[in-house]
Amino acid sequence: SLLHGELFPLIPYKELNKYINLLKFLKSNNFVEVKKNLDLLTPELKAIFYDEVKNIDKFIENCLNAKNDNIEELKKIEDSIKSKKLNRKQKQLLVINSNPRLSAGTGKKLMDYFVSLYSKKNKHSNVKKINLINENLRFMDEEMIDFIYKRTKKLSKKNKELFDYVNKNIEIINSSTDILFLVPMYTLNIPSILKCYLEQIASFSWYYYNRRMFDEKNVYIILTRGGNYPQDGIPYQSGYPFINSQDITMTAIMDFLGLSKKPFFITAERLDNPNELNQSISNAMKIINKI
Numbered sequence: 001s002l003l004h005g006e007l008f009p010l011i012p013y014k015e016l017n018k019y020i021n022l023l024k025f026l027k028s029n030n031f032v033e034v035k036k037n038l039d040l041l042t043p044e045l046k047a048i049f050y051d052e053v054k055n056i057d058k059f060i061e062n063c064l065n066a067k068n069d070n071i072e073e074l075k076k077i078e079d080s081i082k083s084k085k086l087n088r089k090q091k092q093l094l095v096i097n098s099n100p101r102l103s104a105g106t107g108k109k110l111m112d113y114f115v116s117l118y119s120k121k122n123k124h125s126n127v128k129k130i131n132l133i134n135e136n137l138r139f140m141d142e143e144m145i146d147f148i149y150k151r152t153k154k155l156s157k158k159n160k161e162l163f164d165y166v167n168k169n170i171e172i173i174n175s176s177t178d179i180l181f182l183v184p185m186y187t188l189n190i191p192s193i194l195k196c197y198l199e200q201i202a203s204f205s206w207y208y209y210n211r212r213m214f215d216e217k218n219v220y221i222i223l224t225r226g227g228n229y230p231q232d233g234i235p236y237q238s239g240y241p242f243i244n245s246q247d248i249t250m251t252a253i254m255d256f257l258g259l260s261k262k263p264f265f266i267t268a269e270r271l272d273n274p275n276e277l278n279q280s281i282s283n284a285m286k287i288i289n290k291i
Helices: 002-007 013-026 031-036 043-064 071-087 106-121 142-149 157-175 192-208 246-257 277-289
Strands: 092-097 126-131 178-184 218-224 264-268
Touching (some): 092 157, 106 178, 106 264, 106 277, 126 157, 142 157, 157 192, 178 246, 192 246, 218 246, 264 277
Parallel strands (some): 092 126, 218 264
């Protein structure tokens, strides 16, 4: 009540608790207390806090690599980080394609259609495309696993390249406002190349960076497959058609990464039937039109 009396009418009464909790949070003396007190922040303030935490490593890295040790150089570093914050307000679509058929196919047709509509609706947006088949991805070996978990080993040249690659992609995901995945069905699930990519992103975020997951984003997933499968997380049952794990796997991974608790699926099924192919594509495009 004392605080409210001093600042009234700067702080509306209905927002009083928010500011009291903010003051309590600011009294945290270390990161252990900060972690315990995160629930004191509103979702908006928590998002700002996470954004600042992500900038700490970049700020330190820029300071260590600075050409000069003076106030002008420090201002340049701060301005560069500030500029990136402003740019994040601009729509950024990240397209992650796990389909090896880059030149043709139903998946590419739907992906191009989605990107075209997205660009028309968001005229000043940027689109970044990653074709995983061209990324020379490889699975983590024992050396990399020990480095992520224990940080006890120096990395070989090939694993240093992998380390840099994963960090680069974490930054790309962080800077995106929307993400589109193209996911064909492979052996009733997602392609191994996509699992490899997401596994590396998840392992670095959870273990190496101490559970520093992503902010929530708009996640769209184009699923292409033959046959007709149940959706929305129906549990596995032996025998066709209860053998679809695409939806469940992608939903679980997106939730774990913090990207989305409920990604938006655009499903094109029965693609193995020539008589239904065009109708399936048309139905998927209608779903995209509603986004």
